[in-house]
Amino acid sequence: MVETTVPPGTSGKIVKPLLIDCLKKRGLPPDEIKVGHSYERVMPGPKYIDSIQNFYRVFAGTDERSADAVEKFLRTVIKTDEYPLTKLGNTNATEMARFGKFFPCYEHCLHCGMEPICRRSRR
Numbered sequence: 001m002v003e004t005t006v007p008p009g010t011s012g013k014i015v016k017p018l019l020i021d022c023l024k025k026r027g028l029p030p031d032e033i034k035v036g037h038s039y040e041r042v043m044p045g046p047k048y049i050d051s052i053q054n055f056y057r058v059f060a061g062t063d064e065r066s067a068d069a070v071e072k073f074l075r076t077v078i079k080t081d082e083y084p085l086t087k088l089g090n091t092n093a094t095e096m097a098r099f100g101k102f103f104p105c106y107e108h109c110l111h112c113g114m115e116p117i118c119r120r121s122r123r
Contacts, residue, residue: 001059001070002037002091011037011091012062036061036070037091053079058097060088 002011012035020030038059043051057078061067067087074085088094 001073002035003040005039006037006095008092008095010095011035016062034061034063034066034069035091036066037094038070038074039094039097052077054083056083056086058086058088058094060091060094062091 002015016033016035019033019035023030023033036059038057041051041055041057042048055078057074059067059070059074061070071085071087074080078085088097
């Protein structure tokens with residue numbers, strides 16, 4: 001399971017093919033691989049474990065078998081009776097959900113970095 005903020009397409013177009021290639025090179029069956037995504041939702045500090053177990057999670061798999069495996073795993077970690085899981089249709093959707101929150105920060109940083117350059121170029 002990819003459990004961090006990544007650009008859309010990472011799980012299906014980078015991680016899964018890479019893992020399949022590695023399995024083939026080792027003579028292992030590539031069709032056994034399961035890949036899913038659930039962006040990380042933890043807070044550092046003394047409540048680290050609490051922030052893992054007691055928070056809603058969004059997840060998906062690159063295929064249905066992978067999604068089922070991710071859900072099974074998350075149910076062993078998250079208190080799903082209080083914090084239900086949300087399954088999305090594919091990993092692009094989960095990756096975009098988190099990346100969408102990141103993008104405005106990126107855009108702001110880009111603007112702040114480009115503004116001085118643009119001002120200098122007008123002189």
